[in-house]
Amino acid sequence: xxxxxxxxxxxxxxxxxxxxxxGFIQPAFELYGGVAGLYDYGPLxxxxxxxxxxxxxxxxxxxxNIVEIDSPTITPEPVLKASGHIGAFNDYASECKSCNSIFRxxxxxxxxxxxxxxxxxxxxxxxxxxxxxxxxSCNKSEWLPSEPLNLMFSTIIGANxxxxxxxxxxxxxxxxxxxFPSIYRHFRGKLPFGAVQVGKGYRNExxxxxxxxxxxxxxxxxxxxFIDPEKDINYNLDLWDDVQIKLVPDPGKDELTxxxxxxxxxxxxxxxxxxxxxxxxxxxxxLMLELGINNEYIRFRQHEQDEMAHYATDCWDxxxxxxxxxxxxxxxxxxxxxxxxxxxxxxxxxELKAWRDFENxxxxxxxxxxxxxxxxxxxxxxxxxxxxxxxxxxxxSKINFPFIINIxxxxxxxxxxxxxxxxxxxxxxxxxxTPHVVEPAFGIDxxxxxxxxxxxxxxxxxxxxYYTILKLRNKICPIDFSVYPLFEKDGLDKIALxxxxxxxxxxxxxxxxxxxxxxxxxxxxGDEIGVPYAITIDHQTIDDNTVTLRDRDSQEQKRxxxxxxxxxxxxx
RNA sequence: GCGAGCGUAGUGUAGCGGUUAUCACCCGGCGUUGCCAACGCCGGAACCCGGGUUCAAAUCCCGGCGCUCGCACCA
Numbered sequence: 001x002x003x004x005x006x007x008x009x010x011x012x013x014x015x016x017x018x019x020x021x022x023g024f025i026q027p028a029f030e031l032y033g034g035v036a037g038l039y040d041y042g043p044l045x046x047x048x049x050x051x052x053x054x055x056x057x058x059x060x061x062x063x064x065n066i067v068e069i070d071s072p073t074i075t076p077e078p079v080l081k082a083s084g085h086i087g088a089f090n091d092y093a094s095e096c097k098s099c100n101s102i103f104r105x106x107x108x109x110x111x112x113x114x115x116x117x118x119x120x121x122x123x124x125x126x127x128x129x130x131x132x133x134x135x136x137s138c139n140k141s142e143w144l145p146s147e148p149l150n151l152m153f154s155t156i157i158g159a160n161x162x163x164x165x166x167x168x169x170x171x172x173x174x175x176x177x178x179x180f181p182s183i184y185r186h187f188r189g190k191l192p193f194g195a196v197q198v199g200k201g202y203r204n205e206x207x208x209x210x211x212x213x214x215x216x217x218x219x220x221x222x223x224x225x226f227i228d229p230e231k232d233i234n235y236n237l238d239l240w241d242d243v244q245i246k247l248v249p250d251p252g253k254d255e256l257t258x259x260x261x262x263x264x265x266x267x268x269x270x271x272x273x274x275x276x277x278x279x280x281x282x283x284x285x286x287l288m289l290e291l292g293i294n295n296e297y298i299r300f301r302q303h304e305q306d307e308m309a310h311y312a313t314d315c316w317d318x319x320x321x322x323x324x325x326x327x328x329x330x331x332x333x334x335x336x337x338x339x340x341x342x343x344x345x346x347x348x349x350x351e352l353k354a355w356r357d358f359e360n361x362x363x364x365x366x367x368x369x370x371x372x373x374x375x376x377x378x379x380x381x382x383x384x385x386x387x388x389x390x391x392x393x394x395x396x397s398k399i400n401f402p403f404i405i406n407i408x409x410x411x412x413x414x415x416x417x418x419x420x421x422x423x424x425x426x427x428x429x430x431x432x433x434t435p436h437v438v439e440p441a442f443g444i445d446x447x448x449x450x451x452x453x454x455x456x457x458x459x460x461x462x463x464x465x466y467y468t469i470l471k472l473r474n475k476i477c478p479i480d481f482s483v484y485p486l487f488e489k490d491g492l493d494k495i496a497l498x499x500x501x502x503x504x505x506x507x508x509x510x511x512x513x514x515x516x517x518x519x520x521x522x523x524x525x526g527d528e529i530g531v532p533y534a535i536t537i538d539h540q541t542i543d544d545n546t547v548t549l550r551d552r553d554s555q556e557q558k559r560x561x562x563x564x565x566x567x568x569x570x571x572x
Numbered sequence: 573g574c575g576a577g578c579g580u581a582g583u584g585u586a587g588c589g590g591u592u593a594u595c596a597c598c599c600g601g602c603g604u605u606g607c608c609a610a611c612g613c614c615g616g617a618a619c620c621c622g623g624g625u626u627c628a629a630a631u632c633c634c635g636g637c638g639c640u641c642g643c644a645c646c647a
Contacts, residue, residue, distance in 0.1 A: 020582080020583075033637040203647090206646075209641095214646070486607065518606080522608090524609045527608095536607070
């Protein structure tokens with residue numbers, strides 16, 4: 001069943017050639033020799049990318065409680081330190097003096113040290129030496145000093161010497177977390193809500209391979225969905241109840257196995273631990289189908305416990321099958337309250353919280369000590385402020401006079417005449433808490449690559465080896481309609497251009513004219529770049545104002561009036 | 573980062589010390605045909621970059637960059 005690209009290795013090569021030839025995707029800076037991991041989208045690819053992003057945005061924004069935001073790619077160091085990226089990114093690597101192999105230093109020390117992740121480079125080198133760790137490759141034990149393996153691009157903000165250290169963001173998520181106060185205000189405090197951001201992310205990969213799959217600068221699209229972990233939300237989990245989706249749950253110690261579930265059952269049986277994660281799995285699955293990914297080549301794989309990123313508590317990857325095998329294209333993670341808490345801790349801000357009403361108001365009756373300032377003041381002088389603060393926090397119902405309090409190491413006796421016991425009635429309606437976050441994060445470039453692979457169809461026509469049809473979905477394809485005059489004389493070309501003018505008045509339609517070479521060749525050119533419909537102007541058009549509409553995939557043609565055509569296009 | 577192989581028009585390729593750098597598709601113009609990559613003529617377009625060896629380098633050598641594959645890396 002899973003014979004797509006690997007059945008014919010040259011097929012993916014032909015796809016790459018086509019992508020370059022027709023201006024979808026190509027290596028960037030080729031004139032200067034190219035840079036690994038950096039790609040250009042060309043005239044058609046640019047359009048395709050835009051369409052994919054639009055579809056992605058509309059899919060989420062139409063849920064009604066999700067907004068789009070945008071934040072800078074340049075990110076000051078403290079932000080990424082708080083988010084844990086600096087720690088996680090500063091892994092160290094050691095090189096073997098003898099055979100030049102390179103290994104993660106903390107991996108080498110596994111089994112010798114409880115928590116090698118926490119050590120700095122000097123401690124790591126000492127551990128290597130002390131334990132005489134052998135090189136897994138050549139078995140010798142001669143290590144060069146460990147070097148940090150930082151996978152972020154660093155830069156300096158400000159042209160002068162004292163500039164602030166910064167990095168190109170490795171994910172867009174932090175933008176949503178830092179904008180939480182603004183988003184919270186926008187939704188007037190009503191959870192759940194979410195924010196999305198589409199933009200570039202950067203990772204300075206050691207050795208990017210696999211074409212578009214591992215890039216150094218890439219398009220990512222992330223959604224942060226803020227929820228109250230103590231409130232159940234009614235999700236429409238049976239939305240795709242007729243579809244059995246392939247899931248690969250974390251097997252623990254067992255073999256990886258693929259099982260088919262409806263998401264509804266997967267959540268019910270606890271295979272998917274979190275219902276919000278389940279909900280986004282469904283909506284993500286739906287989006288993939290709308291983008292033109294083949295549903296047989298989609299599966300969700302659960303992260304194993306030790307594979308999970310530093311922030312996640314449960315994580316499912318949507319993987320798509322193609323010529324590189326199963327590739328992670330979306331990660332849906334429950335990040336808990338990790339990020340908001342992390343930024344709270346560093347900034348001491350109270351703004352990264354949400355308010356939760358109690359179901360029933362709590363009437364609280366308590367007794368407080370209210371210091372009588374005219375006595376406490378003159379008696380304790382400069383210490384009286386501290387003493388008053390302390391007294392106000394005491395539960396006065398449990399007090400017997402005189403009693404001793406401890407202020408700055410000094411014992412102070414409080415007598416009955418210093419305070420007044422007051423009864424206070426207060427009503428607690430709710431509390432502040434840190435919302436939890438469920439994050440679906442999409443690798444747009446990887447998705448685009450698989451859309452192209454799944455669309456790429458080769459048939460043969462009589463004497464041709466390969467007849468290529470790129471079966472892109474309507475509205476994802478870069479060009480929606482092509483208009484071909486059967487030949488460029490007798491006014492057919494003029495009619496074609498007039499029809500194009502009318503089509504261009506319809507919003508969001510990209511139409512293209514081609515008048516050169518034979519009609520069959522023009523159909524072929526259009527099929528190759530995935531134009532879903534060809535409109536042909538022939539002699540009959542002059543007589544009765546009708547044209548033919550050719551369907552890309554069936555090659556069938558229907559004759560219709562120009563009015564009917566325009567109606568069809570406006571509903572397309 | 574290491575090791576092996578590779579890098580020639582837009583694409584796919586031949587040439588592997590001396591060629592006007594091969595062929596095909598392709599692209600443009602003109603003509604012809606007139607609904608599924610038709611034909612003819614004309615035209616367009618390339619040796620990854622830098623250094624070296626040689627009378628002579630696309631070809632041999634060295635370095636860089638890129639690609640593919642293995643090892644490592646991919647939070």
